[in-house]
Amino acid sequence: MKKLKGIISLVLATATIVTLAGCGKSAKKEEAKGPKKVTIGYFGNTCEAAVFAAYEKGFFKEEGLDVTMVKGDANTLKDSLATGKIDATDGLFLQWLKPIESGLDIKYTAAIHTGCIQVLVPTNSNIKSFKDLKGKKVGVPAIGGGPMVLSSRLLTNEGLDSQKDVEWKVFPNSELPIALEKGEVDVIAVSDPFAQLQVEGGKAKSIYNSATDVPFKNEYCCAVVINGKLIEKDPETAAAITRAEMKGAKWVSQNIKEIVQIELNKKYVPGDAATNEKVLASYNFNPSVDEGEKAVAQLAKEMKAIGILDKNTDINTLTKASFVRLKGVN
Numbered sequence: 001m002k003k004l005k006g007i008i009s010l011v012l013a014t015a016t017i018v019t020l021a022g023c024g025k026s027a028k029k030e031e032a033k034g035p036k037k038v039t040i041g042y043f044g045n046t047c048e049a050a051v052f053a054a055y056e057k058g059f060f061k062e063e064g065l066d067v068t069m070v071k072g073d074a075n076t077l078k079d080s081l082a083t084g085k086i087d088a089t090d091g092l093f094l095q096w097l098k099p100i101e102s103g104l105d106i107k108y109t110a111a112i113h114t115g116c117i118q119v120l121v122p123t124n125s126n127i128k129s130f131k132d133l134k135g136k137k138v139g140v141p142a143i144g145g146g147p148m149v150l151s152s153r154l155l156t157n158e159g160l161d162s163q164k165d166v167e168w169k170v171f172p173n174s175e176l177p178i179a180l181e182k183g184e185v186d187v188i189a190v191s192d193p194f195a196q197l198q199v200e201g202g203k204a205k206s207i208y209n210s211a212t213d214v215p216f217k218n219e220y221c222c223a224v225v226i227n228g229k230l231i232e233k234d235p236e237t238a239a240a241i242t243r244a245e246m247k248g249a250k251w252v253s254q255n256i257k258e259i260v261q262i263e264l265n266k267k268y269v270p271g272d273a274a275t276n277e278k279v280l281a282s283y284n285f286n287p288s289v290d291e292g293e294k295a296v297a298q299l300a301k302e303m304k305a306i307g308i309l310d311k312n313t314d315i316n317t318l319t320k321a322s323f324v325r326l327k328g329v330n
Contacts, residue, residue: 035066036237041077041086042069043173046193046269046279047116047222049259050287051090054248056262062247063240073172074142081106081227088241091225092117092146093295099144100322101309105228107324109242111220111292112249115211115283117147118195119154120204121187122180129207130158134165139185141173146221147189149308150210156306157215163307174270180204192279193271200275211282220288220295231324239326246287246329253285289330293323 040055042048051069054060060067070086074095080086082104096106121127127136133155140148152162160166171179176188177198187207188195198204210216224242231238252259260276263269269276297319303309309318 035061035064036234036240037066037068038087038237038241039068039070039085040241041072041080041089042268043073043077043089043191044071044269045116045173045191046196046263046271046276047113047191047283048090048268049252049263049280050112050245050248050285052248052263052266052268053251053255053259054244056266057248057251059244059247059251060241063244065237065240065244074145078104081225084227084229086227087230088224088226088238090222090245092221093223093299094146094149094221095142095144096225097296097300097303097318097322098149098308101313101318106225107228107231108223108292108296108322109226109231109238109324109326110224110246110287110289110329111295112222112224112245112287113220113283113285114218115221116192116279117150117189117210117221118192118199118206119147119151119187119189119208120177120180120195120198120206123202123205125186125205127187127207130154130160133158133187134160136186137167137169137184139169139171139176139179139188139190141171141176141190143168143170144308147191149303150216151189152306152308153216153302154208177203193269193276196275196279197271200278209282211279218284219298220291223292223295226324231326235326236328238324239328242326242329249285249287252280256280289325293319293325296323 040051042051055067055069077089078099100106138151155162169185173190173194176190179185180188199206224245226238226241256277260273300315300318304313
């Protein structure tokens with residue numbers, strides 16, 4: 001009898017251990033199902049409204065994400081994406097293709113909206129178009145960045161050589177208007193709201209606005225940009241980020257006044273409500289995976305033609321390397 005009781009006790013003890021172990025595994029499993037921590041980088045431009053909406057209106061949370069927002073300039077965000085310090089950003093198609101060609105492991109996953117760069121000259125300038133820029137100094141926020149690439153395309157359209165016929169000078173976004181005012185440059189290419197604030201303030205005039213002027217007014221400018229290693233290791237999280245930003249874009253299209261107040265109250269962007277509302281109203285927030293892939297292919301073709309991309313680069317290969325269609329995103 002004692003022997004039988006001993007065996008029963010042993011069985012019960014073993015069952016308890018197994019049960020506890022199972023509970024431990026379940027707890028870990030439940031813990032793993034918690035919100036996925038990700039870091040999203042942003043520049044502080046009006047056009048990043050979709051990201052701000054996704055964060056402030058809870059679309060990231062809806063997708064099971066616990067997001068930390070980090071502000072940085074073009075070079076900082078590029079380095080942070082490359083090293084995995086940030087997982088994603090809302091970036092210009094124009095800005096990231098060259099780094100991708102050079103080996104930066106990031107991918108576009110969806111187009112977000114049209115817009116969002118202007119080219120400005122002083123109000124008393126004789127410069128009226130890109131034809132007049134030969135021999136001029138052009139201020140941009142980064143060499144190879146979106147404003148520089150856009151300007152290069154427009155210079156090429158006028159028969160000018162973007163590498164030889166102008167001198168490029170780099171200043172932070174916030175300092176570009178100052179450089180223009182001081183005469184350190186003849187023209188600046190800059191994103192909104194920095195551009196529109198100068199126009200509204202009577203300090204500069206626009207000779208090109210990508211949101212309203214041909215030939216690029218209908219071209220998508222901004223996209224969801226995600227670290228390539230995250231996509232490879234955790235495509236579900238990458239898809240969740242993309243869906244949240246696309247939800248944010250759709251919400252912005254119907255709630256411009258509200259998102260502007262959020263941008264200003266949270267100090268995401270500078271300026272006033274009227275200027276930022278005017279800017280956002282000129283963009284088309286219609287997120288699309290299909291249009292994103294088309295935009296990459298067309299842009300790659302043009303950037304190769306004007307010498308920004310290497311002459312030996314295969315456009316189809318670069319497009320496939322740059323744009324990823326994620327499961328569950330459409």
